[in-house]
Amino acid sequence: MSRESITPNGLNPDRETIQLGKLTVPRLFIGLWQLSSTGWGTTSVTRVRREMRRHVEAGYNAFADHYGTAEQIFGGFRSTLPDPKVVVGATKWCVFAQIDITRSVVQAAINERKEKMAYDRVDLLQFHWQDYSDRQYMDALEYLQEFKNSGDITELGLVNFDAARTDEICTQFPGLIVSNQVQFSLIDTRPLDGMGDVCNKHGIKLLTYGTLCGGFLSEKWLGEPQPDEYGGPMTPSQRKYLDVILGAWGTWPLFQSLLQTLQAIGGRHGHRSISNIATRWILDHDFVGCVLVGSRLGLTEHIDDNDRAYGFRLTPEDNAEIEKVLEKSKGRELVRVLGDCGAEYRRGGGHE
Structure with a gap:
C-alpha cells in the first residue's frame, strides 16, 4: 500500500478546534456509523478511503465510531499516511453482556481496537456500560486508567452515561475522562x-x-409532507429520529415551523443552511466539545456546507426565536419520557 502525504489545502480560517486532553481536534468529527449497514447505501472501500483523504485535506481529520468495518477502513486509510498522527480515530468499547471484568479482558478489548485500527495505541477510547446495577464498570475504569498511563490509550471518554454516573466516575477518577458521547x-x-x-x-x-436528526434538520425536509415511516426509502437514522419527532417531541407542522425559523436565521447569517444553524446551536453550548456529523463517505458528503457551521455565533435574538418554537414542543419532557442521556438504549436493550 503506497504512502502518500496529505497537505491540507484552503482550510477555512474560521475552523474551530478544541483540546480533548492531549488531542487537538476539529469541533466537527466525521461519524462513521453509516458504514455499518447497507441501509445507508453501499460503495467501495477504495472510494471511502479517497473521501477520507479529501476530508483530511479540508481539515476534517477526526473520525469516530466502530460499527461494521469502520475501524478497519479507518485503519487501512491511516496506514497509507507517512505521518499517522495527522488523523485522530475515536472508537468504542461497549459492554452489553454480563462479563467478569479482569485486567486481561480489558487488555483484550484494547488490543482488538488497536489491531483493527492498525495503530500502536487508541487515540480516544470511548467506554459504554449497559447495566448500571453491575458496578464492575468502576473496575473496568480502574484498568482503563492503567492502560492510559501505559500509553495504550491516549485519552478516555464515555458513551451514553447519564449525568449521575458521569459525575460519579469523574469524582472517583479525577482527570481521567475527557468526554461523554451523547x-x-x-x-x-x-x-x-x-x-x-x-x-x-x-x-x-x-x-x-x-x-x-438523521438529516431531518435540513432544507430537504422544509415544506415536505409528513413522511410515512414504512412507505418509502428511509435510512435507519431517519426512522429513529422521525419516531422521536412525532412520538415524543411534537407534530410535523411544529417541526416545519422549526425548520422555517432556522432557515430565516440562516438567511441573516450569510445564507447559512438549516443544518448550519442546528449545528451552531449545539456548538454554542460551553459544555459541548464537538459534533459528530454522520457522513456517507463515497456517496454523499457535505464538506462545503459543514464548513459554514464555523465562523459565527447565534445572537440572543436568534436563540429567542428558536426557543419560542421549542416551548411549543414536548422537548423539555423528553428527560422524563426517555430518561436521562442514554436511558432509551438501556431500557430497550439496544446498542448505543
Missing part, C-alpha cells in the same frame, strides 16, 4: 437537564450525535 439536538435537549452542569463541574466535554 445525543443532543434541537429535538433532544436532555443534556440541558443536568449533564451540562456535570461537564462544567469536571471540565469534560460532550461529543454529540443525532444533532441533525
Whole structure:
C-alpha cells in the first residue's frame, strides 16, 4: 500500500478546534456509523478511503465510531499516511453482556481496537456500560486508567452515561475522562437537564450525535409532507429520529415551523443552511466539545456546507426565536419520557 502525504489545502480560517486532553481536534468529527449497514447505501472501500483523504485535506481529520468495518477502513486509510498522527480515530468499547471484568479482558478489548485500527495505541477510547446495577464498570475504569498511563490509550471518554454516573466516575477518577458521547439536538435537549452542569463541574466535554436528526434538520425536509415511516426509502437514522419527532417531541407542522425559523436565521447569517444553524446551536453550548456529523463517505458528503457551521455565533435574538418554537414542543419532557442521556438504549436493550 503506497504512502502518500496529505497537505491540507484552503482550510477555512474560521475552523474551530478544541483540546480533548492531549488531542487537538476539529469541533466537527466525521461519524462513521453509516458504514455499518447497507441501509445507508453501499460503495467501495477504495472510494471511502479517497473521501477520507479529501476530508483530511479540508481539515476534517477526526473520525469516530466502530460499527461494521469502520475501524478497519479507518485503519487501512491511516496506514497509507507517512505521518499517522495527522488523523485522530475515536472508537468504542461497549459492554452489553454480563462479563467478569479482569485486567486481561480489558487488555483484550484494547488490543482488538488497536489491531483493527492498525495503530500502536487508541487515540480516544470511548467506554459504554449497559447495566448500571453491575458496578464492575468502576473496575473496568480502574484498568482503563492503567492502560492510559501505559500509553495504550491516549485519552478516555464515555458513551451514553447519564449525568449521575458521569459525575460519579469523574469524582472517583479525577482527570481521567475527557468526554461523554451523547445525543443532543434541537429535538433532544436532555443534556440541558443536568449533564451540562456535570461537564462544567469536571471540565469534560460532550461529543454529540443525532444533532441533525438523521438529516431531518435540513432544507430537504422544509415544506415536505409528513413522511410515512414504512412507505418509502428511509435510512435507519431517519426512522429513529422521525419516531422521536412525532412520538415524543411534537407534530410535523411544529417541526416545519422549526425548520422555517432556522432557515430565516440562516438567511441573516450569510445564507447559512438549516443544518448550519442546528449545528451552531449545539456548538454554542460551553459544555459541548464537538459534533459528530454522520457522513456517507463515497456517496454523499457535505464538506462545503459543514464548513459554514464555523465562523459565527447565534445572537440572543436568534436563540429567542428558536426557543419560542421549542416551548411549543414536548422537548423539555423528553428527560422524563426517555430518561436521562442514554436511558432509551438501556431500557430497550439496544446498542448505543
